[in-house]
Amino acid sequence: MASIKITPEPTIRRLPKYVHLLTILKHKGVKSVSSTMIAESLELDSTLVRKDIEATGIVGRPKTGFLVDKLIMALREHLNWNNEDDAFLIGAGSLGAAILGYKGFRECGLNIVAAFDNNPAKIGTVIKNVPVLDYTKLEEHCRRMHIHIGIITVPAPVAQQTADALIRGGVRAIWNFSPTQIATPQWVVVEYAQLTMSLAVLKRKLRETELTDNSIQETK
Amino acid sequence: MASIKITPEPTIRRLPKYVHLLTILKHKGVKSVSSTMIAESLELDSTLVRKDIEATGIVGRPKTGFLVDKLIMALREHLNWNNEDDAFLIGAGSLGAAILGYKGFRECGLNIVAAFDNNPAKIGTVIKNVPVLDYTKLEEHCRRMHIHIGIITVPAPVAQQTADALIRGGVRAIWNFSPTQIATPQWVVVEYAQLTMSLAVLKRKLRETELTDNSIQETK
DNA sequence: ATAATATCAGTAAAATTATATCGATAAATA
DNA sequence: TATTTATCGATATAATTTTACTGATATTAT
Known part of the structure; x- marks a missing residue:
């Protein structure tokens, strides 16, 4: 067992x-x-x-x-930081670029080997030393390179189809920066990295302290 | 009561x-x-x-x-998203710039009105429509503009002193993107927004599913 | 008008997570 | 060497968070 x-x-x-x-x-x-x-x-x-x-x-x-x-x-x-995992990032916008530029992930065993985008102006370029490839080739590249981690930084409306492509390509874990819920088979791990979540906690707690400090009473 | x-x-x-x-x-x-x-x-x-x-x-x-x-x-x-809070961002590096560039925070009632940095080359410039000011003037500006939220995107070793300056300036809530613990009085709300946390969950869970799927048994 | 149904709201139970307590043990001190 | 002390590891308790259950109510269909 x-x-x-x-x-x-x-x-x-x-x-x-x-x-x-x-x-x-x-x-x-x-x-x-x-x-x-x-x-x-x-x-x-x-x-x-x-x-x-x-x-x-x-x-x-x-x-x-x-x-x-x-x-x-x-x-x-x-934490499995000693094993380096190769990963793809999909969506080479400003958030994607910021993630590509952050050096700290290497320390955590994450190596982003390629980015994908559907914008022809971006395809073929290199952002922060990472090549930007054609989104339509995503599934194929995933399979060929045995990629297990996908990082989604695309706009919300296309998050699901991006996830689907990754999963077809054999990805086992998705780090989702879009604010949308994505549906996946149970064998796929999804972790939501949403700054709005964190900001929500900050703003709510700030309000709570403000209210309690001033001893304002809420009805009921 | x-x-x-x-x-x-x-x-x-x-x-x-x-x-x-x-x-x-x-x-x-x-x-x-x-x-x-x-x-x-x-x-x-x-x-x-x-x-x-x-x-x-x-x-x-x-x-x-x-x-x-x-x-x-x-x-x-x-969530207090209907009340817009003005905020300062300290540390205009790549992470800071990415945050400045993200439009979604406005929707959550956060308005970053200025960035601060100690790099003379950056001071006086404008990043994503946000002016970069002199770090040494941080406390003064906080007080004058009645800023209640500070966003820390400085390197870990200077995170504490940045927090101290913010608090002296009257800030009530700190959104800390540095990986360091910062000490604050209890009336200050601190929220840690660390991507490494989220990544840790992703990588650990991936490993757990891999291990359970392959029915490998751990000792004890 | 009556019956069937989906859903809410409140309460109870279970599961998870955090804190407190206590004996055992290694190091420091007398 | 004996005593004190800080800390571990294990167990027990408490708090938090989630899930399950039950009766009430508004809508829909007959």
């Missing part, structure tokens, strides 16, 4: 923070770190940090904590 | 999806919609959708559902 311990999403979201903090500590020459210390730096509960670390399989030592080096490696391994 | 019903974060994150879907329906001429229908489109549980809508205060009618127009307005009101 297969038994992969699936990691809770809230945990996964915290892990990159740990990697970042630990990397800074490592550069400072720190050799070991306790969950207490991590928790204080990141304003979390220390038990929560220990639980999260548990997911990586690393065990610590009383009084000392965890070895920074080993912990970083285990976290990166758990 | 002040009593603002604070909305759970998972709910807030789903609300923009509803707005997007409903706006499409509205353009199609649909007048009313049921939670069941929303749930099916967005692959959620219908009770969850109803609970989320409850947060806006809108009530539906049996058999019919909710009026699309009213629901959109209520959602936008709840």
Whole structure:
């Protein structure tokens, strides 16, 4: 019976923070770190940090904590950052270009090898060292290069058909930057990266603090 | 006694999806919609959708559902998208420029009125119709223009000092795109918008599905 | 006018996630 | 060497979030 311990999403979201903090500590020459210390730096509960670390399989030592080096490696391994995945990006607009230009994804095991667009003026050009290819050839290229990750940065109305093409090409995971829901078979992982979501949280919380600070009362 | 019903974060994150879907329906001429229908489109549980809508205060009618127009307005009101907030963006690099170039934030009640940078070559220029000003004048401008939202797109090592300047200038909410934790007084809302978080979820889930599909067993 | 049906609203239950507690253990100190 | 202390790991509790259930109600069809 297969038994992969699936990691809770809230945990996964915290892990990159740990990697970042630990990397800074490592550069400072720190050799070991306790969950207490991590928790204080990141304003979390220390038990929560220990639980999260548990997911990586690393065990610590009383009084000392965890070895920074080993912990970083285990976290990166758990997040699969040590295995580089090639990916295609579809939609070479301003958002697409920004993503192509961001160097940090390499560090997370993501290598964008080509972009696709249906604009003839863009096809054949190179953006941030990444070639822009013809959208109509997307499926074919996916299959030929065994691409497993597709990044969707096309306008909302064409997001679904883009996803369909990727899936026909054999893609297993889609990072969707369009605001639209896309329907996929269950074996395809879809992660929504929507800044509006994050902005919504920011603006709502700002309002909530404003309202509570001023002690305004809402009806009912 | 002040009593603002604070909305759970998972709910807030789903609300923009509803707005997007409903706006499409509205353009199609649909007048009313049921939670069941929303749930099916967005692959959620219908009770969850109803609970989320409850947060806006809108009530539906049996058999019919909710009026699309009213629901959109209520959602936008709840998210405070109808009140436009002016904001500053600090760090006019590639990520900053991409954010400045994205038109969709206007729709969410965010208006970026100026960018700041410490690079003399950039100061005085205009990026995507937004003027780039001198970073050393940040605090002063914040105070003078009564800016409440700051967007941090500076490199990690200077994120904290940028936040400090914003807070001294009276900012109440910070949208932090740097991967670093920033310390703030409790009255300041901080929202982390980190693509690496989202990517981490994508890559981890991809791995989990790969492992379970192949029925590989992990020790313990 | 009556019956059938889809849906809402409220309550209850389940699942997930976070926090608290406690004994065990390695390091530091007396 | 004995004692103190910080921290781990495990278990238990609490809080949050999601899902399930039930009765009421508006619309549609007969």
